Amino acid sequence: KQEVTQIPAALSVPEGENLVLNCSFTDSAIYNLQWFRQDPGKGLTSLLLIQSSQREQTSGRLNASLDKSSGRSTLYIAASQPGDSATYLCAVRPRGSTLGRLYFGRGTQLTVWP
């Protein structure tokens, strides 16, 4: 069974810092990996999706990388802002999961203070 771990569980940084969130998964046979953002009491917002054949994806100040062989992904946030404060979740879709089943990590709670 696929297990997804996110480190650290919580992170508090001053505004302007560049930061890295980590995600690891136990089975490298994945189809893709998705990063989400969740604000308190809200649903999940998809940030980036990386196919297994890709090494990275970028959207604005966000850059997600994938090293499938080592079972790792990182989400890089450049020039962090207080509005980036949220919980960030990663999820993997295993190969053979034709129904799009995702396995989620427990998330990293990010606080960016002014």
Added chain:
Amino acid sequence: SQTIHQWPATLVQPVGSPLSLECTVEGTSNPNLYWYRQAAGRGLQLLFYSVGIGQISSEVPQNLSASRPQDRQFILSSKKLLLSDSGFYLCAWSGKGLAGTYEQYFGPGTRLTVT
């Protein structure tokens, strides 16, 4: 564009009472639909998924059930709620292999408190 709705937004129910949570999707047809639960201190748990009308698969045996009476409607139900059913319930949809991604999109969620 596609939109996913959930209601109610919040719900407080006594133990033993019934439950019905509704999810509808607009702007797409024949989606895969999913129900997740997010309990305090735990990750997202997939409860049910559906690939079409009347087709429901359960991931976790429990006192909850799901139904899909229409293509873009997904309902989560219980006949008798337990305290352990408290949590944040999220509905999601994905295409059927849009460019091979099955990228999932989530609704705003329902906060259920069982007292």
